[in-house]
Amino acid sequence: MPTRPARPRCRDLGIRIGLLEPGALNAITDVPGVRVGHTTLISGAGPLVPGQGPVRTGVTAILPHSGDLFLEKVVAAIDTINGFGEVTNIPQVDELGVLEGPILLTNTLNVALVADAAIEWSLTRHPEMGVTTWGLSPIVAECSDAYLNDIRGRHVRRELAAGMGVANHSYSHPYRPPFDRQPHEKILGDIGRGYDLTKDWFVEERLMIGARTVGAASRALDLSLDFAKRRVQFEEPIIDFQSIEFMLADMAAEIMAAKSLLYRVGWQASQPETDRKQVHAMASAVKLVCSETAGRVTDKAVQIFGGRGYMREQPVERLWREIRVDRIWEGTSEIQRLVIGNELRKRGAGVYSGWPAE
Numbered sequence: 001m002p003t004r005p006a007r008p009r010c011r012d013l014g015i016r017i018g019l020l021e022p023g024a025l026n027a028i029t030d031v032p033g034v035r036v037g038h039t040t041l042i043s044g045a046g047p048l049v050p051g052q053g054p055v056r057t058g059v060t061a062i063l064p065h066s067g068d069l070f071l072e073k074v075v076a077a078i079d080t081i082n083g084f085g086e087v088t089n090i091p092q093v094d095e096l097g098v099l100e101g102p103i104l105l106t107n108t109l110n111v112a113l114v115a116d117a118a119i120e121w122s123l124t125r126h127p128e129m130g131v132t133t134w135g136l137s138p139i140v141a142e143c144s145d146a147y148l149n150d151i152r153g154r155h156v157r158r159e160l161a162a163g164m165g166v167a168n169h170s171y172s173h174p175y176r177p178p179f180d181r182q183p184h185e186k187i188l189g190d191i192g193r194g195y196d197l198t199k200d201w202f203v204e205e206r207l208m209i210g211a212r213t214v215g216a217a218s219r220a221l222d223l224s225l226d227f228a229k230r231r232v233q234f235e236e237p238i239i240d241f242q243s244i245e246f247m248l249a250d251m252a253a254e255i256m257a258a259k260s261l262l263y264r265v266g267w268q269a270s271q272p273e274t275d276r277k278q279v280h281a282m283a284s285a286v287k288l289v290c291s292e293t294a295g296r297v298t299d300k301a302v303q304i305f306g307g308r309g310y311m312r313e314q315p316v317e318r319l320w321r322e323i324r325v326d327r328i329w330e331g332t333s334e335i336q337r338l339v340i341g342n343e344l345r346k347r348g349a350g351v352y353s354g355w356p357a358e
């Protein structure tokens with residue numbers, strides 16, 4: 001599949017911002033707790049038809065921490081490096097020195113629309129807002145996309161903006177591979193060897209799903225542990241209730257087991273002498289164990305958060321919902337069991353239980 005050329009990052013161009021070294025991914029989300037949600041709208045092509053398209057726009061929401069920003073405000077300041085773009089509610093940040101909602105970015109003509117959606121969003125989360133507390137003054141900054149987008153169409157609709165940062169956008173397929181006839185030199189591998197390629201693809205995807213799900217489960221454990229220490233019921237932090245502590249213990253132990261399996265098979269798959277059929281067999285076990293483990297772990301995380309865990313603005317709810325698909329795609333759990341059962345019949349138990357000690 002053709003890939004789009006990656007755009008260079010500032011640092012790739014020699015531009016260094018700030019004094020500190022970047023984190024592992026050179027991303028804002030390297031800062032613990034910071035979350036970024038976005039929706040990208042792409043539709044239509046060709047010349048501009050004002051009010052209709054093409055559409056190349058979206059909304060980005062940056063949340064400085066994973067808790068409730070309105071209740072746990074963060075210290076903030078505004079600094080204009082250059083330019084004159086619109087940012088709503090600058091005086092409030094200047095005067096109070098705090099941020100109490102997400103920082104939102106969208107196209108110039110949708111700033112008011114996104115600000116309105118942010119107010120609606122916070123009103124639904126805070127029944128006390130406007131009754132016993134003040135209301136949210138949303139911070140929305142413009143990014144002009146007029147050079148590539150039909151901005152008169154104001155295609156960011158309020159409902160869409162209201163879903164920012166909480167809706168499941170990860171699995172949309174914005175890029176469509178071309179299915180038209182391709183020249184011979186673009187054929188991957190040899191003619192007649194497509195099934196081998198498919199199997200290699202499944203191996204990589206299944207190992208990748210192992211990594212994804214173990215990562216998500218670890219995050220669910222971190223969030224649950226933190227919450228269980230802070231949440232007080234019956235005058236005790238809930239981590240002191242053994243039923244909660246045991247859930248956390250099971251989560252930790254299961255993650256450790258799944259992660260160990262993942263790393264072990266990942267290492268073995270990277271050894272050139274390893275038989276590809278064996279890697280294929282083991283990758284099914286990795287996907288099965290890691291995705292099922294993550295399902296159990298994220299489910300417990302939702303339970304530990306109680307009613308909050310079920311609400312869409314909670315990271316554990318999103319982890320639980322998104323991890324659910326990993327037991328379905330790239331071969332359901334039932335299909336992985338079929339692969340493993342078939343391997344047991346053909347090669348015996350050794351593939352799974354007879355690893356040599358290094």
Ligand SMILES: Cc1cc2nc3c(=O)[nH]c(=O)nc-3n(C[C@H](O)[C@H](O)[C@H](O)COP(=O)(O)OP(=O)(O)OC[C@H]3O[C@@H](n4cnc5c(N)ncnc54)[C@H](O)[C@@H]3O)c2cc1C
Pocket residue numbers: 171325328329330331332333334335338
């Ligand atoms: C969000 C999402 C994105 C996806 N993206 C892609 C994509 O990019 N490309 C792509 O090709 N596919 C994609 N899929 C499809 C995905 O791979 C299939 O949904 C999956 O393989 C299951 O197939 P199915 O939905 O037809 O379920 P079915 O085959 O109808 O299965 C229904 C149930 O029956 C069980 N079952 C079926 N056959 C057997 C059997 N022989 N023995 C025991 N149990 C069985 C299944 O495990 C499942 O529980 C995506 C799916 C989702 C949800």
